[in-house]
Amino acid sequence: MEPGKKLTIGLFGFGVVGKGLYDVLHNTATLQSTIKKICIKNTDKKRSIGQEHFTSEASELLNDEDINVIVELIDDAAAAFEIVKTALQKGKAVVSANKKMIAEHFEELLALQKKYQTPFLYEASCCASMPLIRNLEEYYDNDLLQSFRGIINGSTNFILTKIFQEQLEFNAALLMAQQMGFAESNPKLDIGGFDAANKLSILLAHSFGVIAGIEKFIFNGIENISLQDAEVAKEKKFSIKLVANAQKLKNGKLAAFVLPQFVTTNDDLYHVQNEFNAITTESSFADKHFFKGKGAGAFPTASAVLSDISALRYNYKYEYKKIYDQTETALTNNFYLKVFISVDDLAKIKKEDFEWIEEWHNGLQYSWMIAIIHAEKLVTGNWWKEKGVSLIVYPDGIEEGIDYKKISKRSLELAGVV
Amino acid sequence: MEPGKKLTIGLFGFGVVGKGLYDVLHNTATLQSTIKKICIKNTDKKRSIGQEHFTSEASELLNDEDINVIVELIDDAAAAFEIVKTALQKGKAVVSANKKMIAEHFEELLALQKKYQTPFLYEASCCASMPLIRNLEEYYDNDLLQSFRGIINGSTNFILTKIFQEQLEFNAALLMAQQMGFAESNPKLDIGGFDAANKLSILLAHSFGVIAGIEKFIFNGIENISLQDAEVAKEKKFSIKLVANAQKLKNGKLAAFVLPQFVTTNDDLYHVQNEFNAITTESSFADKHFFKGKGAGAFPTASAVLSDISALRYNYKYEYKKIYDQTETALTNNFYLKVFISVDDLAKIKKEDFEWIEEWHNGLQYSWMIAIIHAEKLVTGNWWKEKGVSLIVYPDGIEEGIDYKKISKRSLELAGVV
Numbered sequence: 060m061e062p063g064k065k066l067t068i069g070l071f072g073f074g075v076v077g078k079g080l081y082d083v084l085h086n087t088a089t090l091q092s093t094i095k096k097i098c099i100k101n102t103d104k105k106r107s108i109g110q111e112h113f114t115s116e117a118s119e120l121l122n123d124e125d126i127n128v129i130v131e132l133i134d135d136a137a138a139a140f141e142i143v144k145t146a147l148q149k150g151k152a153v154v155s156a157n158k159k160m161i162a163e164h165f166e167e168l169l170a171l172q173k174k175y176q177t178p179f180l181y182e183a184s185c186c187a188s189m190p191l192i193r194n195l196e197e198y199y200d201n202d203l204l205q206s207f208r209g210i211i212n213g214s215t216n217f218i219l220t221k222i223f224q225e226q227l228e229f230n231a232a233l234l235m236a237q238q239m240g241f242a243e244s245n246p247k248l249d250i251g252g253f254d255a256a257n258k259l260s261i262l263l264a265h266s267f268g269v270i271a272g273i274e275k276f277i278f279n280g281i282e283n284i285s286l287q288d289a290e291v292a293k294e295k296k297f298s299i300k301l302v303a304n305a306q307k308l309k310n311g312k313l314a315a316f317v318l319p320q321f322v323t324t325n326d327d328l329y330h331v332q333n334e335f336n337a338i339t340t341e342s343s344f345a346d347k348h349f350f351k352g353k354g355a356g357a358f359p360t361a362s363a364v365l366s367d368i369s370a371l372r373y374n375y376k377y378e379y380k381k382i383y384d385q386t387e388t389a390l391t392n393n394f395y396l397k398v399f400i401s402v403d404d405l406a407k408i409k410k411e412d413f414e415w416i417e418e419w420h421n422g423l424q425y426s427w428m429i430a431i432i433h434a435e436k437l438v439t440g441n442w443w444k445e446k447g448v449s450l451i452v453y454p455d456g457i458e459e460g461i462d463y464k465k466i467s468k469r470s471l472e473l474a475g476v477v
Numbered sequence: 478m479e480p481g482k483k484l485t486i487g488l489f490g491f492g493v494v495g496k497g498l499y500d501v502l503h504n505t506a507t508l509q510s511t512i513k514k515i516c517i518k519n520t521d522k523k524r525s526i527g528q529e530h531f532t533s534e535a536s537e538l539l540n541d542e543d544i545n546v547i548v549e550l551i552d553d554a555a556a557a558f559e560i561v562k563t564a565l566q567k568g569k570a571v572v573s574a575n576k577k578m579i580a581e582h583f584e585e586l587l588a589l590q591k592k593y594q595t596p597f598l599y600e601a602s603c604c605a606s607m608p609l610i611r612n613l614e615e616y617y618d619n620d621l622l623q624s625f626r627g628i629i630n631g632s633t634n635f636i637l638t639k640i641f642q643e644q645l646e647f648n649a650a651l652l653m654a655q656q657m658g659f660a661e662s663n664p665k666l667d668i669g670g671f672d673a674a675n676k677l678s679i680l681l682a683h684s685f686g687v688i689a690g691i692e693k694f695i696f697n698g699i700e701n702i703s704l705q706d707a708e709v710a711k712e713k714k715f716s717i718k719l720v721a722n723a724q725k726l727k728n729g730k731l732a733a734f735v736l737p738q739f740v741t742t743n744d745d746l747y748h749v750q751n752e753f754n755a756i757t758t759e760s761s762f763a764d765k766h767f768f769k770g771k772g773a774g775a776f777p778t779a780s781a782v783l784s785d786i787s788a789l790r791y792n793y794k795y796e797y798k799k800i801y802d803q804t805e806t807a808l809t810n811n812f813y814l815k816v817f818i819s820v821d822d823l824a825k826i827k828k829e830d831f832e833w834i835e836e837w838h839n840g841l842q843y844s845w846m847i848a849i850i851h852a853e854k855l856v857t858g859n860w861w862k863e864k865g866v867s868l869i870v871y872p873d874g875i876e877e878g879i880d881y882k883k884i885s886k887r888s889l890e891l892a893g894v895v
Binding site: 193203327344348359373 | 608770804
């Protein structure tokens with residue numbers, strides 16, 4: 060119960076998050092932390108604080124023995140990794156918000172932490188202000204976690220909300236998200252699902268001890284979600300959300316993916332609007348938890364960085380208990396998904412990929428079906444990601460109970476698709 | 478990153494929570510923890526496990542040097558305190574779920590932890606399965622927390638849900654809560670607001686560093702909430718919830734109370750039904766967070782106890798940062814509340830206590846008004862807790878902006894009440 064230690068920080072990047080962080084740290088005496096030097100690309104740019112705070116030389120921060128914490132808030136994932144790596148090697152604690160860098164280098168970063176015994180915290184990398192990693196790491200740590208589902212990208216949720224509430228077309232909604240500062244500098248990262256996939260990759264490690272890059276699971280974004288899809292969803296009293304899923308199957312293996320999903324009004328995720336993020340967890344004893352917060356924006360991101368800095372004062376580090384202590388959980392694509400699929404041209408559907416068709420609606424420019432597909436088919440084929448095709452998971456879309464392989468393809472014949 | 482240490486547990490109490498805990502601990506090898514002995518009142522009672530596990534002698538557990546963790550799950554707060562005190566003195570870590578005991582002895586327990594440097598964890602004491610204390614303690618620890626509001630008693634929320642959804646009278650709903658196992662053994666603790674007040678007392682310490690027993694703030698339960706109150710609420714598109722509030726006022730002081738409150742449909746708390754609990758926090762950078770989970774029941778409570786046991790394996794203890802490190806926040810009753818008040822008899826209202834009356838409806842057996850009252854008036858008077866009187870805080874009921882003292886009592890005259 061001693062007061063926390065004093066931190067001397069070297070900061071990389073001085074965008075909106077970095078600036079906000081600077082202000083708060085220097086206006087909150089109890090945090091006992093100061094930013095000694097800030098490394099930026101362009102030292103000529105006019106800044107809100109004196110020139111003497113800045114340098115363009117990374118080594119000036121990394122070699123400064125006074126500096127015991129590096130806070131990395133730059134955009135470039137490759138450069139960020141080099142900074143983090145060097146800092147950890149030099150025994151400096153590191154705080155980062157760079158999900159892409161962390162997801163891509165998870166194993167190396169784990170090895171570095173183990174070797175140099177230096178803390179590396181990155182709460183801001185997943186859903187900004189919400190303490191997700193910390194809770195998954197510390198609280199749901201007893202083999203009892205069954206699943207989590209969540210809206211973990213603020214920008215796409217903002218866009219989907221606008222499509223739904225204001226009947227905006229996709230591109231108009233995207234522009235609005237960019238103007239509000241909710242989108243990554245490269246919007247493809249958000250709308251293509253890459254950002255959510257990077258976060259899922261990180262969350263899988265802290266929730267189930269699974270180390271898996273984004274190439275290891277199915278993911279997609281929301282680029283092909285149309286106003287017509289939203290209309291169908293509304294008729295069925297659903298909303299459409301981009302949902303990250305991780306669910307333990309009955310065989311103990313883990314199904315994980317990021318896909319657009321229909322959510323019902325009694326699903327907590329239904330009420331999560333605009334840039335808000337949310338996650339539901341289900342565990343054997345604790346039952347369902349639901350957690351909602353701001354998942355994008357400069358201030359919410361800075362708040363998570365701040366919280367990591369504060370935790371370092373008390374020598375907190377991730378124990379990675381589930382990776383080191385618990386029995387390994389394996390990812391699998393051996394499960395079925397119930398999906399809604401819409402197309403502008405019937406020829407785009409690879410009919411032979413389906414196990415079962417429940418509903419089928421033909422239109423001149425817009426046709427849709429509700430059907431069962433094996434997840435492996437989504438891995439091997441890419442037709443469902445093409446322009447003009449929407450694939451949206453149905454509520455409770457993971458199907459384990461029925462072995463559709465054993466059912467004849469009679470339903471497909473009846474529907475006239477094979 | 479070493480595997481957690483092995484724990485040998487002495488358990489006090491073997492009710493539903495204790496039994497569930499026993500099963501999980503002995504079926505989850507990775508937890509590395511065993512219950513060595515269980516202390517119960519009545520050793521003659523038939524149990525689901527062998528007689529050799531039990532004793533009625535507390536000292537048999539407390540003097541056993543093998544036992545390094547005491548888990549206290551008994552009902553009697555006074556006896557529980559003696560057990561916890563002795564265990565901490567003997568250097569044993571303690572896990573407890575006893576909110577009454579903790580709220581009543583907070584300062585002594587703090588001193589014991591400081592003196593003997595032994596961890597004392599009690600996540601299960603506030604909202605069962607939800608990691609509230611841990612999050613308030615670890616995450617919102619940077620002077621930036623503005624407020625929290627929450628439904629922190631599952632039993633009363635269950636009762637209110639039944640009154641609302643099934644038009645049950647209060648007593649029928651209470652009986653149902655008892656049958657479902659959601660009520661404390663003494664229902665007065667729940668419905669009189671004592672349980673929620675004990676939890677608020679604990680949460681105030683971990684959120685704002687305020688040590689305050691329940692006699693230090695205003696609280697009430699839901700005993701007087703009638704079907705007619707529910708009807709008025711429905712007409713106004715409100716629901717009624719028993720809400721614990723803690724809000725920093727503009728002068729830096731803290732307003733805290735537990736009272737029934739009208740909540741609007743766009744309030745996250747509106748959608749919290751049955752035995753679920755939920756809390757919203759608001760902080761300067763992170764903005765609004767909302768967290769919902771099961772706040773009552775044997776399994777959700779056992780899950781929190783389990784999580785504390787798991788945390789002890791990694792030597793976790795509360796740092797009480799806000800008590801020791803941060804500037805003190807003082808409680809105040811110097812604020813106004815906008816309230817709905819209903820009575821079966823107009824004579825029960827102490828009219829001169831009000832500053833302002835906005836609405837007034839007279840009926841033969843049921844009258845109600847919406848009015849402004851200074852919080853201090855609720856401390857000094859008790860008329861508003863009497864049978865036949867409901868006092869329900871209005872949405873956004875804390876009024877800081879207007880100094881009603883300076884406004885003439887003209888409004889009261891107009892309403893014909895003074």
